[in-house]
Amino acid sequence: MKASATLRSLSFAALASTALLFATTSCNKDNTAPADNLESAEDNGSAEEENAAISDIINASAPADASVAGSAPAADAADYEKVLSRCAIRTYDATTRTLTIDFGTTNCVCANGKTRRGKIIVRFSPGPYRQPGAITTVTLDNYFVNDNQHTGTRVFTNTGSGSFTLDVQNASIITPAGTHSWNSQRQYVCTAGFGTPTILDNTYQVTGQATGTNRKNVSYTATIQQPLLKSFAVGCARHFVSGTVSITNSKEKTLLLNYDPTGSAACDNIATITVNGRTKTIRLK
16 A cells, blocks of 8 residues: 555554444344444444545545645546546645635435535644544534534544554534544554555554544444454455444443454454353354
């Protein structure tokens, strides 16, 4: 992966975490896992999914040169149109190093089938934003996805060699069923593939945790206990191939999700959940 693709790579890595959403809900029928934990897992997965979408939008819209007024996107025109689907108006102010993606005041259907309205505002730190230490700060202005309002600040920090961190601060998703609020910290370490023109040889180790309150007003902590391994090789990209995530709520109920129950790091959709000493094998969707 080229160094300039750091932010883009985050979107792929973040998308993988949505497997948590589908894995846990698929087990709801037999009550193996506590309902409060399932709610927290769903909310955490939805949050990570939108983090991924936002990073895709930024990558497609980011200026080729942040110091040049009106700089065009670094991404190919086809990539820009594919991600934004002509839904947004892009403006860039080099004086303040501010990129604004405006979806308007009425819903627009984007490439992934979701509707969006409102603004994503991106501010780049001084200097080349792709260099180690560069910081990209994202805020949301009256921003809605599928009529659910998203709030909060997201800070991307380039740590070099294809690696980065993501700090999500005071975020929430406001839905008719309640409000999910959270903070999270993630570290993405590129372990292979940096510097090559393709992402298919990339691998990442992901660590970190999230704390929040789900839509049912139950607080939780989601902690990556063993680093999650993400591979973009054909057949592997949909799910993490190893690692564990523990979700504990304020009622002292804990669910452990294991992406590699066989210890082989196979590119498959087999995982397990463990609750109160009972383990069930599941298939990630």
